[in-house]
Amino acid sequence: MAEEKKPHSQPPPSWSALPLDLAGLVLSLLPVYADRACFAAVCPQWRAAARQLQIPPLPLLALPDGTFYSLMYDKPFRFPGCGFAGYDNVCGSWLVFSRHDGCFMVNPFSRATVRLPALSSVRLRPPNASAKSKWAEGGSVESANLYITWMRINEADNLRISKLILCSPNLVAALVGIGSFSQILMCQPGALSWSVRAYDRIEDFQDMSFYQGKLYAIAKDENLLVVNISQDHSTGDPQVCRIGRVIEGDCPPWYYGVFEDNSQACKKLYLVESRGMLLMVRRTIWCQFPEPGTDVEIMGGQNEFEVFEADFEHSQWVKVLTLGDDQVLFLGRRCSRSMSVSQYGLPGDCIFFLDDDEDNCLEYAYDEENSSFSVYSMRFRSIHSGDPNISWKRCAEMYLAAWLFPEDR
Secondary structure, X not given: OOOOOOOOOOOOOOHHHOOHHHHHHHHHOOOOHHHHHHHHOOOHHHHHHHHHHOXXXXXXXXXXXXXXXXXXXXXXEOOOOOOOOXXXXXXXXXXXXXXXXXXXXXXXXXXXXXXXOOOOOEEEEOOOOOXXXXXXXXOOHHHHHHHHHHHHHHOOOOOOEEEEEEEXXXXXXXXXXXXXXXEEEEEOOOOOOEEEEOOOOOOOEEEEEEEOOXXXXXXXXXXXXXXXXXXXXXXXXXXXXXXXXXXXXXXXXXXXXXXXXXXEEEEEEEEEXXXXXXXXXXXXEEEEXXXXXXXXXXXXXXXXXXXXXXXXXXXXXXXEOOOOOOEEEEEOOOOOEEEEOHHHOOOOOEEEEOOOHHHHOOOEEOOOOEEOOEEXXXXXXXXXXXXXXXXXXXXXXXXXXXXXXXXXX
């Protein structure tokens, strides 16, 4: 009798052959960057799937002591083998460090580094600009004030970058200073010096955003300005050639007064792109002056938010009542971004915001010792704590908490 042949056994399917649609489903259930990194580390095929699908993970909350929080976990963590303490700014997925001999950006996820010039190395444009000498020879007081503006920024004890934007691989824009004394600097990564215009009007810049290939800035009067960039013919370096107004602001006049109950509305403005629109977020902090005869401090109080879309066709701000059921704005002085969060089970139409105490650290006073992030609901016009288990001490070195946005590559 002939021996019966056994059927040929098929090897079990390999996990590396996971279909792309199933890989996307898995990634949508992994909002935390650490979990995404573990997914991509399984094999080259899974890593390629993570890059191809481009489903962004939720941002991290970065503290300047080198610890980080994920919004889905309430325990801090550190990146292994790296300190990352003492950063000065955040630019997307980059931490920015300022030193006397130069600045640099570090990506804690990829460990890539980009060198930037020191803030002490700045070239005035045009190179022969000297408003001070022109004023001494009979020039206008206004031109002298423009020159003194940069000199006051440059001589400040706490000279720092308040906003940094990596516009392209060959262009970095920095907003240096804050309040009345602030100017926009330009450079290429790896350059030896920044470039700044000597004769720009004094503007109280609040924020910047790179939107649809152009750099925009928002001033305290809610004027939206476009920053036109050219190239220095002698060096090839980028420089600001002109700053023009795109939208004239219409800020309510009562923002600049003190009410009978010793309260005042302190305003902060942010620019952020969301679903193809450029948004201005007007944040009002109702502050209370102490009774006469006490120390001059302002008690930080209730926050309110209003959102406006830039209508470029009609040169006006248009009020926005909703961000969208699946959209969240992560708002911070250093870095802001809009994200879709419906796949992560988070409520949409909300603003996740930080205190940004560093803008007013000399004026604001708080009853609580700890700080955290909070959530504003556009739908219900209400504020609640983001996570009572995530907090940090409200002290000078901890003013710089920021959102850090991982990028799958």
